[in-house]
Amino acid sequence: MECLDMTKVEEILKAYPQNETSLIMVLQDIHDTFHYLPCDALKKVAQELQVPFSKVFSVTTFYKAFSLNPKGKKIIRVCLGTACHIRGGSEIIQEFERQLGILRSQTTQNQEFTLETVNCVGACAMAPVVVVNEEYHRSVTTIKVKDILKGEKNED
Numbered sequence: 001m002e003c004l005d006m007t008k009v010e011e012i013l014k015a016y017p018q019n020e021t022s023l024i025m026v027l028q029d030i031h032d033t034f035h036y037l038p039c040d041a042l043k044k045v046a047q048e049l050q051v052p053f054s055k056v057f058s059v060t061t062f063y064k065a066f067s068l069n070p071k072g073k074k075i076i077r078v079c080l081g082t083a084c085h086i087r088g089g090s091e092i093i094q095e096f097e098r099q100l101g102i103l104r105s106q107t108t109q110n111q112e113f114t115l116e117t118v119n120c121v122g123a124c125a126m127a128p129v130v131v132v133n134e135e136y137h138r139s140v141t142t143i144k145v146k147d148i149l150k151g152e153k154n155e156d
């Protein structure tokens with residue numbers, strides 16, 4: 001397991017006023033940096049901004065965009081909304097699970113990929129849709145899953 005680079009947390013904290021008004025902005029920057037909110041970072045934020053830890057924790061659970069678990073560099077979102085579901089969305093998520101060796105909501109051990117499901121990404125005409133970070137893949141089939149993963153690995 002990797003140790004948390006606390007200097008990055010300290011740099012983020014230094015960029016904002018040291019009080020509660022900075023809480024959400026600080027948490028957003030930490031999330032952008034680590035792709036999740038590590039517990040040690042939350043403790044440091046509570047201490048430096050003089051906010052009770054319980055308050056910091058409740059903010060992290062209130063905002064859906066925040067994750068308390070490590071996420072992969074690439075977030076794969078398989079749409080399971082109605083239009084995508086009837087065109088094979090369930091088979092596609094199963095194929096991603098099979099090829100990555102993880103279940104939905106999990107992250108690969110090398111922290112490369114996190115697999116998630118969503119209920120419509122507003123592109124029903126392109127169903128079934130898979131979104132990798134910000135990139136949309138249209139009319140995905142189980143055969144294309146391998147190509148999507150290969151393309152993403154080659155980007156690194």
Ligand code: FES
Binds near residue numbers: 080122127
């Ligand atoms: S249901 Fe998948 S994009 Fe709308």
